[in-house]
Amino acid sequence: MQDCRIAANTLACRRGDRLLFRALSFALSSGQALQLVGANGIGKSSLIRILAGLAPAYAGTVERTGTIGLVDERPALDPHKPLGEALGFWQRIDGPADNELAQLGLSALLDVPVRYLSTGQKKRAALARLLGQKAAIWLLDEPLNGLDTRGVALVEALAAEHCRQGGICVIASHQPFNLPGLQRLDLLEHVA
């Protein structure tokens, strides 16, 4: 994987008429991972969206070197299509999949419409798309939500392998995330 980097420089975030956080900075390079923590509504998802370039920062800048892969509560998969077809749409863009489907326990679900998948299955499907995307910088918003114990261990292993290969992970999660060398940023320290 090519060298990648993501840095937040004195970011501030405003939602409606409220300033959620300010003076938030970090820098991550190839192989590093960061967990964003903080209470409900403090701004973790908002920060992930700013890092992804999907929302503007109120102040500050984000520098990115490397492609972004985002997993949040909205899997970018057509809910009306069977899972195999929905993932196939992305495979035509991203290139052929390796063994993601088997690895994520999805092989038997390819003919099930995405809207009928369970919460955990939808999360696994979103992760399959992420793996297929081969992005350098993973932005994972609550990636463990809805997953069973084996699913949690699998996501942790995937993140560790991604970092081992030189990728970056930014993980917004309330749950403990077991990843060697994981750094931690508490948004409470940046509340405006």
Ligand SMILES: Nc1ncnc2c1ncn2[C@@H]1O[C@H](COP(=O)(O)OP(=O)(O)OP(=O)(O)O)[C@@H](O)[C@H]1O
């Ligand atoms: N489009 C919007 N307009 C106004 N306020 C918003 C908007 N989107 C989010 N907010 C508010 O911004 C705050 C931060 O939301 P955000 O989803 O970033 O928090 P979070 O830390 O991810 O929360 P949780 O842990 O519950 O997922 C919340 O108070 C939310 O209501």
